[in-house]
Amino acid sequence: MAAVRVLKTVIKRRFSSALYITGDKAQSNYVVLTPHIDFDEQIKRKDDLVKSIKARKLNIDLDKIEKRWAFFKMLDDHKTVLEVTRNEINVVIGKLKQEPQKNAADIEKLQLHVKLVKDDLKNIKDYSYGIDENANLGVLSLPNLLHPQTPINNTVTCHEFLDQPKRVDKSHVDVAKSLNLIVYVNPTCCFLKSDAALLEFSLTNYFQENLLKMGFTQFSNADFARSVVVDGCGDRKIFTLEGSNDELNRLHLVGGGSLHSFMAYFAKHSLQAAALPLKFFSLGRKYVSGDTGSDLFNLSQNSVARVFVAFEDDRQMDETLHALTQQIIQLYEPLGYHFKLVYVPASDLEKGESLRVSVQMLSNFLQKYVEVGSLGVYDDYLSKRLLFTCMVNKERRFLKIISGEVLNVQRFLACAIENNCLLEKPLIPDVLKKYL
Numbered sequence: 122m123a124a125v126r127v128l129k130t131v132i133k134r135r136f137s138s139a140l141y142i143t144g145d146k147a148q149s150n151y152v153v154l155t156p157h158i159d160f161d162e163q164i165k166r167k168d169d170l171v172k173s174i175k176a177r178k179l180n181i182d183l184d185k186i187e188k189r190w191a192f193f194k195m196l197d198d199h200k201t202v203l204e205v206t207r208n209e210i211n212v213v214i215g216k217l218k219q220e221p222q223k224n225a226a227d228i229e230k231l232q233l234h235v236k237l238v239k240d241d242l243k244n245i246k247d248y249s250y251g252i253d254e255n256a257n258l259g260v261l262s263l264p265n266l267l268h269p270q271t272p273i274n275n276t277v278t279c280h281e282f283l284d285q286p287k288r289v290d291k292s293h294v295d296v297a298k299s300l301n302l303i304v305y306v307n308p309t310c311c312f313l314k315s316d317a318a319l320l321e322f323s324l325t326n327y328f329q330e331n332l333l334k335m336g337f338t339q340f341s342n343a344d345f346a347r348s349v350v351v352d353g354c355g356d357r358k359i360f361t362l363e364g365s366n367d368e369l370n371r372l373h374l375v376g377g378g379s380l381h382s383f384m385a386y387f388a389k390h391s392l393q394a395a396a397l398p399l400k401f402f403s404l405g406r407k408y409v410s411g412d413t414g415s416d417l418f419n420l421s422q423n424s425v426a427r428v429f430v431a432f433e434d435d436r437q438m439d440e441t442l443h444a445l446t447q448q449i450i451q452l453y454e455p456l457g458y459h460f461k462l463v464y465v466p467a468s469d470l471e472k473g474e475s476l477r478v479s480v481q482m483l484s485n486f487l488q489k490y491v492e493v494g495s496l497g498v499y500d501d502y503l504s505k506r507l508l509f510t511c512m513v514n515k516e517r518r519f520l521k522i523i524s525g526e527v528l529n530v531q532r533f534l535a536c537a538i539e540n541n542c543l544l545e546k547p548l549i550p551d552v553l554k555k556y557l
Contacts, residue, residue, distance in 0.1 A: 139348035139369045140506065141257050145250045150369050153349045154389050157505040157519065160190050160260045173267045176467035186259035193256035196249045203242045210235045265502040268476035272466050279446070279478070280462040282454050286540045289485040293538040294416050302538070302548075308414065309421045313534070316548045319557055320537070321424055321530045323549060325404050326556035328426045328452065328528050332402045335448050337428065340401040342382035346375045350385045353507040355472045358409045360421075377405030378425035380497075380524055387431075388507040397511060397520075398432035398441070407526065417535035418484070418491055424530040428496070431504075431520045433511050438498070441523055445496055446478055449527055453494075455552045458540055459483060461490070473502045480527070482536035493532045496525040 142152045163170065164187060174181050214231050217224035270277075289296075297303040302317040313321055333339065348371045351359055359381070360374040375381040382403070392399075407425045430441060446462065453460050465477045480494030504510065504519035511518055541548060549557075 138258055138352050140352035143250045143254045154508050158257055158260050169266050173264050176273050177264055178468045189256040189259055193252050200245050203238055207235055207238045264472040265475045267467055268498055270464055271476045272464055274466055276463040276465055278461050278463050283459040285483055286459055286485050289539055292486040293535040296538050308419055320549050323553040323556040327553055331452055337400045337402045340403045342377035342403050344377050346373050346381040346385040350381050354381050354384055358411050360408055360410050374408050376407040378403050378407045378427045383429045384507050387509045390509050392511045394511050394513045401429045403427050417531045420531050425526040426528040427526050429524045431522050433518055457550050473499050475500055485539040491532055493529050494527045498523050
């Protein structure tokens with residue numbers, strides 16, 4: 122793995138969000154998109170929203186957001202009334218001006234009236250920008266609703282393969298260093314050597330070939346994304362390039378194997394229904410900031426395989442999730458390592474996820490399970506924020522998305538080293554040897 126040298130973590134911005142820009146800021150900044158905000162529909166399921174917020178242990182006051190939204194809507198309605206009134210008065214003035222001498226007094230009165238209306242409209246617009254921003258950003262801070270299968274407190278196992286391997290006394294880092302498999306400097310700088318490098322090569326080739334056989338199309342993504350996409354995905358654990366000083370248009374290093382890179386391509390993208398469902402995958406890097414530790418479980422840079430599936434029909438959700446879960450099982454079982462698939466509890470989900478199926482392998486040294494792959498169900502949460510749509514009978518509909526890293530190479534490698542009990546068996550399984 123190459124070292125990351127020209128990066129810094131995200132700092133606090135003067136702008137509240139690059140995703141939602143109010144009119145006053147839009148005058149001096151290019152607005153990429155305006156997210157679809159349907160809080161009036163969301164609040165109809167207030168009990169489900171409260172459950173999602175509480176289960177995720179988020180510090181969000183839904184009642185305050187609801188009050189801000191109601192006040193914003195009241196101001197917006199008043200602004201609409203003033204605009205209609207101004208237009209109606211101008212129409213009347215236009216008719217009276219057909220006989221200006223006869224209607225001079227009435228024209229003067231109405232011109233004074235329309236001036237007062239314009240002044241009121243300007244004042245309410247200036248005042249409403251802050252209200253608009255607070256209300257809409259409050260709504261955008263809300264999490265996705267929970268899927269019925271998402272557990273509230275503890276993980277729920279849905280599949281397990283082979284027995285748990287025995288505990289070992291040395292960590293994968295100690296074993297790998299003693300066998301000259303890695304050079305570990307810090308979370309941003311780690312190099313794979315010898316069989317460890319060959320495992321990465323063969324493993325990614327294995328996933329590539331089999332995902333293609335399963336009907337996925339390989340996708341080549343950019344390693345960078347703009348701030349609007351980062352805010353749209355709701356993830357702040359990213360790197361910002363040095364010298365990227367534009368508050369609303371910063372450039373972030375996310376990696377071609379990230380969700381951001383897919384959404385950067387599909388933001389403001391409208392498809393014909395005939396093109397659905399989409400089944401893509403990418404092989405590349407994923408970069409995250411903020412990880413601490415001194416092992417392969419906490420790297421800032423990982424090699425990953427990510428799937429991205431998009432479809433329109435709600436009824437396809439559970440069917441698609443089940444099919445993808447079975448395909449993950451088909452990919453992992455031939456590798457010959459113990460693993461399990463679990464539904465993670467609500468508190469471990471990202472805001473955009475309604476459900477996550479986690480692929481976990483055991484760290485023999487830590488005696489705990491580590492996520493080496495996952496599938497996240499996003500429903501239309503991302504599509505509404507970044508305007509990813511399709512046309513059905515001339516109607517715009519927001520696409521449902523399921524996406525996740527089905528493989529994290531470095532985490533898999535760490536567990537494989539420990540599972541092999543000091544490499545008493547080859548690090549590279551037989552099934553991977555033809556992919557070298």
